[in-house]
Amino acid sequence: MVRLFLALVLLLTLSTKADGAEPKGLLYCSESNITSTNPQRYGISTTASSLSYALYDRLLYMNPETKKISPGIAYLNEIKDNGTTYIFKLRFMGIAFHKNKLFTPTRLLNAHDIAFSFDRMINPDNPFYRPIDDFPFFKRSDLANSLYKVKALDNNTVAFYLKTQTNDLTPFLASDNAVILSLEYAQTILKENLPPETIDTKGIGSGPYRLDKYMHERFVRLVPFAPYHGPKPKLPALVIIHSNFSNKRLTQLFTGECHIITNPTPGQLYLLEKLNNKNVKIFERNSVIGTFLIFNTKNPSLDDDIKRRTIASILNLNEIKQMVFFEHGTLQSELNYQHNTLARKLLENYRRNIIKNIPHSGSLPQLRLTTPNLFMPLDDTDKIKTIFWLSKQRPLNLYVFEQNNLAITSHVRIAQIIKSNLEEYGINVNIKTYRTSTGLKKMRNGNFDMALINVFNNYDDILEPLVSCSYSKNSPNRKFFSDNFTNWCDKDLEDLFAQTHKEQDPLTEALLANDIYNIIAYQMPIVPLIYSFNKFVAVSSVKGTQSTPFGGMSFINAYMEPEDD
Amino acid sequence: MISYILRRFMLLISTMFVLTIVIFWIHVRLNPVGDAHLLPSYLSYTQSLLTLNFGKSLATGAPIIEEMKLYLPASLELLTITLLLSILIGIPLGISLAYFHRSFFDRSLVIIIQICRSMPVYWLCQLLIVMFCISIKIFPTYGNLNLLYDIENVTGFNTIDAFLSHDPNIIKDMLIHLCLPIFSLTILPLVEITMLSRSATLMVLQTNFIKAVFSRGVSLCYVARVHILRNIIPAIIPHLNILLTNLVSSIILVEVIFEWPGVGLWVTSSVTNADYPVLESIIFVLAATLLTINILTEIIITIFFPVKKRVNIKL
């Protein structure tokens, strides 16, 4: 018995010393949850973004830096009928779909596939139709109300029919969530009598990698698809993993079980800086997680803008930045042109105009462009009167929603800092923690005073869903935090937002943005606390990755260099 | 004896009945139902439970039965390997401890066993991860197989599938992933079985017939195998039920720490996601299985080790 055991132990140690072939491939550990293999079913998430570029193709392409839209597998041919009909033509034939155990494609991609992919989101007669809440990204754009038909005019051409003129179709088609599914696969699913969800859990696309295995909320395993129409995929295997322990991801980076980790927590970033390992690189992205404090404006303690601005002025945001984010967040007042694409466009415009007028390169006058401060100054007497009045009211409830992390809830810490800031002035605050689903229910019913939420978006688009009322017209079932729970609307603000959607000239856009900020700063239904820009950490043997517009990673040109010891 | 077995079956059925009431109570707490509909919804709910029609999971929309077929085999692997190892190592170890009673070997091992008994499983896992995965990189920190490997899903059991793939790299990878969870799980049942068999053997060694056997001049192994083993089993088996229940608790913890894709991880994530159908089905399956095993062990003991034939010692 003992001899057997010793033999087993010896076998193990010997075999670990023996040179076994290391498995080849890339392990990408994502912090956002993997709920489906079809990006249409996600909101904005880094996983959906990376999946979209790995598994599928999109009609148009958006440059992540400049946000300029260029043709993908199709190009915009013409716009008819006063901007309510868009016609797209495929750029080339020869795009092949993947095959799996259920399905082998018999034809290449054509316009009918494109029509099907969007038809399933809008047409209730389509067998794969789901209520609009299951397509969070589509629901959020203006198109949900306005797009009513998508038709393939012939094998190469597809037409989109809208009810009203809008600027949003091309950005939507270039986004990571607007992917092209296979109509033939859908027909095979129906023929085999499988549930329609199969198109989302065993997805077939036309991207460089095809789906091998999917385990809900754990991992997605992808293998290369050689007949891809673009650059040949170079990774032998690509696995996107999600684990509920965000804290272990850093350890896994160092033990070699993850090659890339996304969005490390501030504590982990601090550790990385301290360790200063040469083998590890940190990339920063354009998408941002914003933490906001939202007020319920129906509450008598918060119904006046002076009361809200008073509370906002008492908060010590530097403390939050230092103690919760270890100096790795950006306050609203610290945002500069690097983060704001609008300001960048203005700067480019300005530089180009200046250079035209100056014959030789001398010293260019510096243009300081900072985002306007979102805090309007408050009259001192007003402030003192309001503080005194607020301190006599009943305590305010501050709602905090649990995240999936184990024992680390940074929102609880932020809430404690806010509570201690307010209690210094005598305003009482109770912190209540809720699970996300219960909390959303309470917020929908208007059952809260103040709440702390996290919103993930590009910096440019982050404010609009939180303060605009027209977004919520799409459905009464708001499932995500990026929505207006404040019970506050302003007609002028809505008009301004509508104008920005139609505007092309950056200068006018900047003036509109200024007006928007002014209104928000004056009324203050939300307080932007801190923004943390998304970061990736990768081992140095991973090369060739590119960023996607919504914070994910594109592996089209990625490859792994063998490590030289 | 037949009447005893029948009474035990009656007990099993009545406890199953109480189990369905308890699970229905949990169901009603989580999805409130009006008072008038209480009885009909109880009947339909119990019927669907007993026919294993668990409904669909709220998180994925897939039928719970399908998901259970994915997750249950991994937990069963851990459970069977742990039980086998702890019985195969524990009983001989306990007998040998009793043979060398009050020697240095015995005393030191008893002290080590007391320390192991008071060590929380999750802390042991963390220690092992820290020692063997981070400082010395032998074992991996999570999962049951390196995800870059691809194995055919023949039986659903990862260990068997890895062997069937005939690739030594994959087999070695699977074994390495298996080591740490099994090691941290076996320690507690092992020490329990060792202490139980040690105290039972000490009792048996004081009887006259064992002394007579020793006086015949046979070896210790022979005595252990032939005489002692069948006399200590009725002392050990009743404790196996409690052991099994604690083992299931430990499995849930270990699966969460090592991210082993089994039932434990599934049930904790269902609580976090408020996915109540999953929670209720898992409770039903686990509780029903443990209850049945409980009653079965009692029946087995009465059939194979009846009280008349037992050695007359106060066990």
Added chain:
Amino acid sequence: MFIQHDRKTDIPSNTSLIWQIYKRRSFDVLGLYLLITLLALIFILPLIINIDPYLQNPEATFLPPSWIEGGEFRHFFGTDEFGRDFLARLLLGAQNTLQSAFLATLLAMLLGSCIGFMSAISRRSAQRSFLHHMFDIISSIPSILLALISVAIFSPSLSHAMLAISLSLVPRFIHATYFAVCHELSKDYITSNMLDGASYLRLTRDTILPNILDIIAKNFYQGLSIAIIDISAIGFLGFGAQPPIPELGNMLASGMDLFFIGSYMALIPGISIMLFVISINLVGHGLHRVLEAGVSHGFSRH
């Protein structure tokens, strides 16, 4: 003349008899000293040191323990990522865990012993069987699963975890008390007391209870060590005491994240759990020996 050596036969008092029997195993004495030291540490030391375990100090984050370079004496074990003193949190966490475990076991003991007792003395077999097996369902559901159920129904908090663990401990008390009381009731002195006309209450108080005390004490200390480990396990999973309330389980979990900075934060809560459980086991074992000696006239089994 004959010198008479008066041998005064001292009849030892109860207390010194207890101590004499307890002293026979040196390990149990060691355990007793350890337990007293630990209890004094966690209950008396915070009053002396007087540092607030919730106070956050942004300037003094991630300080190492004072014996390593860079540590301050004021923060003896260093600070965590908020500048909260680790020693103060450890003491408060140990208090929380220990108090809730003790309360849970006490509740379980009271409930379980009453039910077991009543089932043992009842004459009708249906009632007896029902009371005995009433909680068998609970014993077949693993304790962690019970805690998960209570977290799903109620919200995660220390008191709900405590209730769940208390419920999971009740069956063992029922079974133990049932068997002990049945064994007692078959003895002759019970029958003679009943013939004398003693009511059940008098019987319980005078005869049965003192004789089953050793079984109850044994299950109590075993239950207490199980309760400590289970409550911190639930806290480790994140379903017990919510941060910032410190508790040994969730301190262990948050210590693992910061392992790269200091391993002591992950090791020390675990070592403290182990020390508590070992000392409680030793003291309980000794107490059980004492009570059993009182029952079976100084006959020691081991």
